[in-house]
Amino acid sequence: MQNGTMIDLNQYGSLAEHFKELKNETNLDVPSLRYAFFGVFTMLARWWKGPPPNLLEAFTVEEMERYLMCAAEDTFSREVDRIGFVEYVGATGYRDVQIGRGGTPKYRVTPLHRLFYNSGAFADWNRMARAMFVIYDRYSVNCMDASPADPEAINVSHFHVACCISDGNHDIVKRFLAIGQDPNCHTKNGVTPLQLALTLRDGALVELLLRRGAKPYLDIPGGVTLSALHLLCWICGDDHEMAKLLFRVCAEVGKPLDINAKDHVGDTALHVALMHGCSQDLLRVLLERGADPNALNNSGASPLHYICQNRDCDFGFLVNFCQLVHEHGKTVFIDLADSRGWTPLHTALRAGNSSAAVFLLQSRADTNAIDYNGCTLDSVIEGEITDETERVYLRLELKRARERQANENGLKCGFHIKIKKKQSEIISDCASCARVGKRIEMKALDWRSLISIASRASEEEKRRLLLDGIYRVVENWQGPLPDLLEIFEPEKIECLLSYAVTDQEGDEKARIRFIKFVVDTGYRDQPKVGTDRQYVLHRTTPIHLVLRTKIDNWDATATNMVQLLFEIYNRFDFNYIDVGGFTHFQAACSIPNGHQLVKKLIQNGQNPNSLLLSALQYPKWAAKLLIRGADPTWLDADGSTALHTICRDNRLDLLKLFFKIDDEHRKSVQINVRDSLGNTPLHLAVKNGFSKSFEILLRRGADPNSANQEGSTPLHLIATATYSYKLVEIFFKIAKVIGKPVWVNVQDKEGNTPLHLAIRHGNKRTSGILLENGANPNLADKDGCTALHLISNIGTCDAMKQFFEIIDIIQQTLQIDARDNKGWTPLHMTLHSGSKKKFLMLLKRGADPNVTNQDGQTALHFVCQRASYGFMWHFLKIIIDTQQRVKIDARDIRGRTPLFLALFNANTKMAEDLLWADADPNLADNEGWTPLHVICIQCNWFLKKFFEINAERQKTVEINAKTIDGITPLKLLRDRKPNNYEEASRYLELKCALELV
Secondary structure, eight states, rough: OGGGGOOOOTTSSSSHHHHHHHHHHOOOSSSHHHHHHHHHHHHHHHHOSSSOGGGGSSSSSHHHHHHHHHHHSSSSSSSHHHHHHHHHHHHOOOOOOOOOOOTOOOOOOOHHHHHTGGGGGGHHHHHHHHHHHHOOTTTTTTSSSOOOTTOOOOOBBBHHHHTTTOOSOHHHHHHHHHHHHTOOOTTTOOOHHHHHHHTTTOOHHHHHHHHHOOSSSOOOOOOOOHHHHHHHHHTTTTTTTHHHHHHHHHTTTTOOOOOOOOOOOOHHHHHHHHHTTTHHHHHHHHHHHOOOOOOOTTOOOOHHHHHHHHTTOOOHHHHHHHHHHTTOOOOOEEEEOOTTTHHHHHHHHHTTTTHHHHHHTTOOOOOOHHHHHHOOOHHHHHHHOOOOHHHHHHHHHHHHHHHHHHHHTTTOOOOOOOOOOOOOHHHHHHHHHHHHHHTTTTTTOOOHHHHHHHHTTTTTTHHHHHHHHHHHHHHOOOSOOOOOGTTTHHHHHHHHHHHHHTTTTHHHHHHHEEEEEHHHTTTOOOOBBTSSBBOBBBBOHHHHHHHHHHHTTTTTTHHHHHHHHHHHHHOOTTBBBBSSSSSSHHHHHHHHTOOHHHHHHHHTOOHHHHHHHHTTTTTHHHHHHTTTOOOTTOOOSSSHHHHHHHHHOOOOOHHHHHHHHHTTTTOOOOOOOOOTOOOHHHHHHHHTTTTTHHHHHHHHTTOOOOOOTSSOOOHHHHHHTHHHHHHHHHHHHHHHTTTOOTTTOOTTTSSSOHHHHHHHHTTTHHHHHHHHHHHOTOOOOOOOOOOHHHHHHSHHHHHHHHHHHHHHTTTTTOOOOOOOOTTOOOOHHHHHHHHHHHHHHHTTTTOOOOOOTTOOOOOOHHHHSSSOHHHHHHHHHHHHHTOOOOTTTTTOOTOOOOHHHHHHOOHHHHHHHHHHHHOOOOOOOOOOOOOHHHHHHHOOOGGHHHHHHHHHTOOOOTOOOTTTOOOHHHHHHHHOTTTHHHHHHHHHHTTOOOOOO
């Protein structure tokens, strides 16, 4: 490989020999040789046509790990070659063999840890992580990067790495959890898997961890204590759906969030959200759930302080905040002082947040507040506000506020506000006040002075200044109208029109007066030509802006604006579309009496097919378009037809009208056409629970068994809905009446049948109806889970009882010992879920307690490893009652018996029962550990009882048994020095135990 050496594939007989030669010519300390190694390795692997090699014939275990380390952290080599190398290593069957002994994790840095540290250097980190987990597949050995006692340790585990895989598939995390991994394991500085999931904004992983026992709040000694809610508000401030999910799941698992819990600096979740710029939607979620708007942190700062110090939180944000607080029956205290004596008004002025300061002054904040350094509001304005215009404006506002308070029976300190006005009234008050102050700069305003102001209109305060000036100029205009193109460029005119239509603070009459003024001047928009010499149809006009803000709340002002704007944008042969997909035609369809505009659009060549979808919210226009020839089966960019839109929005009246017109005009309707996601109109109707709609569709020939891209039929979607039993009854009834059989056992791409989904969503009655209509309970999903697996894991006891009752009624053969892909039976699942009643039910139904999973564990292993003593008592009682044979000394793949596991978990009461049930006291695991070794370090108080029981059973305990490392129980006891080890040592010595044999 050095000096341009090429490798001849025919020189050796096996690929392992090629790899060995490649290794011998590689020095991993030289970047260029590492680069060449990974490239040549993947090339050889790709070209080789024979069987995959045994890599241990070419590499030692230590060498293999070093190459994997390089693949994880070498940024010099090509990423695609490094990933290809790791994937091929896994494909050959090579697996990590450095397994810890004695059941404890091995403290060592693996390539997975290196991959975690270098996550930012990968374009496809998820793929590399998955390839690594194929090799490091021992999920029971959760390797940490160093011992907790190591001062340099971070304590990142393989489970942490698994939680960082963000491709939406959480199979690796589920495997860790399935073998009992603690979901609350944390790094040395307190990072938990739940925090990683929140950081990645992975809602499904967040829900999975919470349902498997993750705690939303952990008090970690020496670590950074941060609750899940605080973290969410910090990094997901624009994701209110994630917040809703967190509240919902925490409540469902019995760990409700404390909305007003404080972190180490005293901040509540509301503090954190406002500090990092949360959305209005997240703010609403927090306040709806009882967030205290006046909570103080350790520095005495309230949420209002945080709003005022953030310049992005302007006047409108404050209005909405106060309104939301008032809606929930609470009060915002606006004069609370923090530890420096700063009120929110002080904070707003020092942060340069003039909009917030104006709001507080208008809301009767204390105008004579003095902080602990003796600074008044006047001194703060003079010392902190650098812009002369703002300084003059704020001085005037402060003066007017003081005069107003003096007229209201004196100055008020500590005054609090409870918003009672409507938002429009508050905004109007503030806008009128602002106009008084701004006359300082605009006494002799004309169009020429507006040009210079317009150049600064990108700043919010300057925009307000500009609009107020324009409104007054238009209102007081006398004489002939100007040619606007002599004053402004077309882009600037469109900018001013856009400002006017979105100016929610401005007077409505003034805004419309300005738009009419532009119309009267004769200004008309001219189409723009792109670099390809084609007209630009994708652009955002003021018409789009009106449509966006008023589409769900159309009023007279918006109607007048759109009608006037269509006189400016009068090229009806151009149906402009903005980035959100809104068109001029939608605006024309939206306004009352807009039929003339619609008519002009059609007359100027607009395709009525493309307009039909936009017109569906107005049945009158939709009917006219259908009559005039619009194609009801025309597909939009998403593959949706008019029928898709009608069914999605549950427009039953329009659905009936649609079919009526199509029948009258003999139009062909493709009722089973699919959109871009493969959904038919029937899918959309059943997904939203519209029984009347899907009844009409079924009677019109809709296919009840069509599957979308996910493989889901309408019945799959019904099975997931709340109260789905009502819908599924109707669905089967209608299908039967019209003679269309429903395929009840169709599996989607995940292998789920409707029965699987009904159980997953807790729809017990729906599950029963599906079984009665032929659902096969033995079909398995892609994880190998049958319906009984799911009920055993997540279903209720009542659900399992009903399931068995229906199975008996329909006389269905049930595979009660079916094994999933991990070898788990339903009996394993019930023990994993901790349900004693379901466990007993399965045993009484004949579940075999001796079936093993992939790890060689029987139900008795699970009982001893995971469950309480109550499980063991019932287990043995039922075994005796049913006269089943139980392999009391069954060994798992690590050689461990149920007795070994019971002692390992210090469950001595369970161990007693096993000993009396004839468990062998001397069976050793693969490492040579006997039950006596385990007792010495886990529960040495049980030593005397252990020997007494075995003496009574006439069983000899091998007191000097050695592990594969030659360690006897006595030596282990003295090396580990657990509690009470001296007394235990003396007892073993009395029994003739030896330290060295």
